[in-house]
Every structure is written in structure tokens, then in C-alpha cells.
Amino acid sequence: MIQFQKEDIVKRALHPKRTLNLKSKMIGLIGLLIIAIIFFMGIFLHHFITDTLKTQLGDQALSVAESVAHNPAIAEAFRSNDPAAQIQPLVSPIQQATSAEFIVVGNKDEIRYSHPNPEEIGKKMVGEDNQRALQHGESYVSEATGSLGNSLRAKVPIYSGSEIIGVVSVGFLADNIQALIGNYKQETWLMLLVIGLVSLLAAIGIATYIKNSLYGLEPEEISELLFQKETILQSTHEGIIAVNENGQITLLNQMAKLLLFGGEVTDKTLIGEPIQRVLPTSDLPVILKTQESRYDKEQQYGNHVVYVNSGPIYNGGTLIGAVSTFRNKTEIDKLTKELFQIKQYANALRAQTHEFSNKLYTISGLLHLNKKEEVLKFIRMEQDAQQEWIHQLIEKVSDPLVSGILLGKINQASEQQVQMTIDPESSLKTPLTDLQRQALLTALGNLVDNSLDAVKEKPATGRHISLYFTDVGDDILFEIDDSGSGIPDDALPKLFDTGFSLKNGADRGYGLSTTNQLIARAGGVMHVEESELGGACFVVSIPKEENIQ
The missing domain is CATH 3.30.565.10 (Histidine kinase-like ATPase, C-terminal domain)
Structure with missing residues (x-):
């Protein structure tokens, strides 16, 4: 049974020199990414909110202007001797109800019949943006500077039958619009700031989790350990093949390829393949089921007779795979024969020594007997x-x-x-x-x-x-x-x-x-x-x- 513990891996780390550890780098990089996202999102929302509010206020102004323009009482008032006296009382309640900054009604010559400031009634409308409504009968929203200042306003023509007799202008001052946009922007940036802080805390949590998942190792240490593992794995004189818990090949060294396949395959052709398809006689599927090791089982693959040792692999008590090692029987037999020959020579020398000692004792006894x-x-x-x-x-x-x-x-x-x-x-x-x-x-x-x-x-x-x-x-x-x-x-x-x-x-x-x-x-x-x-x-x-x- 092979079992790895976190401490075993940490002890093998080399701790190369570094300025920032992985956790700090991840927090910093994720933090920069969050800041960049929030910055660009804030700019986008700023323009989006501005355009949306202006569109909504323009649509609202246009809707109010159309309501006023289509009011029969307004068109009837144009035929009276004093249109302003009838139109101003009709428009003022509408302006207050809709929160518009102004509702101005003018005749075809752009003379005002209503205005929030009564002193402006009878004067010519300011802004020079009424021509499309008076001449072409268009309803539209424009931005211009009038007597009350820069404003966003809707223009709708007033008809008497098919004849254009005047124009309605409903507007919202730009300063008020910017103040409203500013309120929305403040709330938006505050929300983005909260999102950024939460994201930063999440980044710290993610970095901590990844760091712990990597057993506290830095990328440089992981790279060094991987290089060492591959070097040791490929240079060892025993064949090694490992599978995951599903029986798929995850590891195969050069000696295993030589002993099992004659060196005619590559890692890429076998990694991920089921062990039962690649090596039908392998013990690894049985090891995964029984979780019991097997030692020194003799098997033949091609021209090679090998001794196979197989066992399960655990991580913290959980089965994560199995591994088999292959030793060339020919080399073991050669070593055994050499040792056996040495034993034979040693026995022969021991026999000669013992025989010689017996003869010396015989000579010694004869000498004592003179x-x-x-x-x-x-x-x-x-x-x-x-x-x-x-x-x-x-x-x-x-x-x-x-x-x-x-x-x-x-x-x-x-x-x-x-x-x-x-x-x-x-x-x-x-x-x-x-x-x-x-x-x-x-x-x-x-x-x-x-x-x-x-x-x-x-x-x-x-x-x-x-x-x-x-x-x-x-x-x-x-x-x-x-x-x-x-x-x-x-x-x-x-x-x-x-x-x-x-x-x-x-x-x-x-x-x-x-x-x-x-x-x-x-x-x-x-x-x-x-x-x-x-x-x-x-x-x-x-x-x-x-x-x-």
C-alpha cells in the first residue's frame, strides 16, 4: 500500500528564492483585475445611466407635450382674442403635476402664450429649435438654451385641422438632470465599491484555498518537484505503471514501455487509456477492487519475463489509484546465479579450511605423541x-x-x-x-x-x-x-x-x-x-x- 501525506510533499520542497509568494501574487493580480473591471464598468454605467435618464426624461417631456398639443381646449384658445389668458391656466396645473421645469405654448410666430414666468408671456421663444415642429410638423426632443437656461425639451406641433398653428415645448433644465444623474452615479459607484471589497475578500479566500490545495507549495517548488519526479521516474531501472481510481493509466516510465511494449509506444498513446485494454493480464483492476497488494508475481510480456509488485495508492485514507512495478527476471536471475556461485566458492573454501584444520589437529596429536x-x-x-x-x-x-x-x-x-x-x-x-x-x-x-x-x-x-x-x-x-x-x-x-x-x-x-x-x-x-x-x-x-x- 502506498499512501502520501501532506507533510511528505512539503518536506521535499526546495524553497527556491522568490520575492512574493503565490498567495500574494494571486491576491494582487485578482485585485488588479477587479479594479480594472470596476473602473470600466463604472465608466460604462456612467454613460449608460446618463443616456438612459436623458432618454427617459425626453420621452416623458415628449409625452407631456403631446398631451398638451392634442388638448382641444388649447387649439380652441388659439382662436380667441387673448389666447394667453386661456392657455396659461390650462398649462400651469399640468406643469406642476408632471414636475416639468417649463411648459411653453407658442404660436406659429413663436410668440409665447404660456410660460412659468408670466413676464415672459408675449415674448418670442428662445432657442431657435422650433422650425422642425412649425414647418415640418415633427415631434422631437432637443437640447438647447432658453430663457431659463440649458434644457432638454420636447417639441410637438399644435394642429387646427390640418394646419399647424403653434408649438408646445416641455423641458427639464440640464442642471437638474445632471443633479439627478449625479445621485444615480454616487449610488452606482458606492455599489461598485461594495462589490469590489466583496470580490477582494473572495480573492483572498480563493488564493488561500488554492494555496492549501497545493500543500503550501509555490509554483517554482512545484516545477522543481515535477522535474525531479520525472527525472527519477524515467531513470529508475524498474518499470512503473500507475492508474487512477477508474483504471485509466496516469503514469508510465521508460523502463515500463521497454519491458511491456518493447519501447514501441509513447506516453501520449497510453495516458488516459483503460489498463484492461492496454494490459489485459494486469493485476491493477483487481487491486482497485480488493485494495490488497500482490508481490513478486511472475508474468511474461513479449520477450521479457518480469516480477510484478502491485498495490493500491491512498491519499488521506481515500483510494486514488494503484501502481505496479516490474523487475526484469533475467537480471534478478543473473544476480542470483552470481550470488549462488559465490556461495559455492565459499562452501568449497570452508570445506578446504575445515579439512586442513582436521589435518593440522592430526599432525599436532602425532607431534604430542612424538x-x-x-x-x-x-x-x-x-x-x-x-x-x-x-x-x-x-x-x-x-x-x-x-x-x-x-x-x-x-x-x-x-x-x-x-x-x-x-x-x-x-x-x-x-x-x-x-x-x-x-x-x-x-x-x-x-x-x-x-x-x-x-x-x-x-x-x-x-x-x-x-x-x-x-x-x-x-x-x-x-x-x-x-x-x-x-x-x-x-x-x-x-x-x-x-x-x-x-x-x-x-x-x-x-x-x-x-x-x-x-x-x-x-x-x-x-x-x-x-x-x-x-x-x-x-x-x-x-x-x-x-x-x-
């Missing part, structure tokens, strides 16, 4: 026997490592009171390749050890192991016979299977399997048959280098 002649005789006998073996191996075996392990096994057998012999007709003069040498060393180490284990239950006089090897012909041939109990018939079909063993105890069943694989890799074969000594006879046959396909 048996000098026997000491000399014993030393010459041991020296002759050792020299005979060394001379025989040097003469018959050209490869020093093979002769070395044979000599070590002879000493090991002697220590365990096992009579181990090498057929006098044995010979191995053919130069060995590294692959052949590795296969033979592993085979000799494993098979002789198995033979020693097989005969140890026998009486001392019945413990025999015989070796025969030759390179006559096209193959290098080794035979290891023992006087043990042999191999049961029901065990023969699975004798070379990984994990199968006739011995009791854990971590068994790998020696013969590894040996068989190495011999097969060198182009050879290994089989077992009944030995003339009564036990098992293992036969190893490896073609010479020129015959390897």
Missing part, C-alpha cells in the same frame, strides 16, 4: 594426494574456474566423509564461453550439493559420488552419479519446475530450475536417469560454441 616419522609420512601422503588431484584437474580441465570448483567439491565431500571420484577418462579441453562457463559452474555447484544431500543418510561406507565429463564429439558432457535413494517416478515430470523440491524447508525448489534455465540458455539440455551407483544420475549436455544456434 611420532615424527608418522607425521612426515602423513604430510607426504596428503601432499601427494592433493598434488595428484591438482595435477589431474590441471591436466584434464583447461578452464581454471571449473577445475577450481571441482577441487572445492572434492574437499567438501572429503569433509562430509563422502567418497567422490572423477573418472580417469574425463577431459575438458574445449575453451568455454562466458555463458557455457556460467552454466557449468552453476550445474556443478547445484548437482554436487544435491548429491551430497542425497547420500548423507547412507552409512559412511556407502556414500559415493562419481563425476565424468568429456568434450569428445559435438557436445560438452557432464555426468554426476550418486548412491542416494534416487528420484521417485512421480516427481520426474516436475523436477525442474520452479518451487518444486524433494527436500523439506522453506526457500527450496530453485537450484535445479535455475540450473536447467542456464543450461537451456547455453543451448544445452539436462535430464536425469537411474545411476549405476543406485541413486540418481544427472546428465548435462551443452553444445560447443561453434554448434550453438
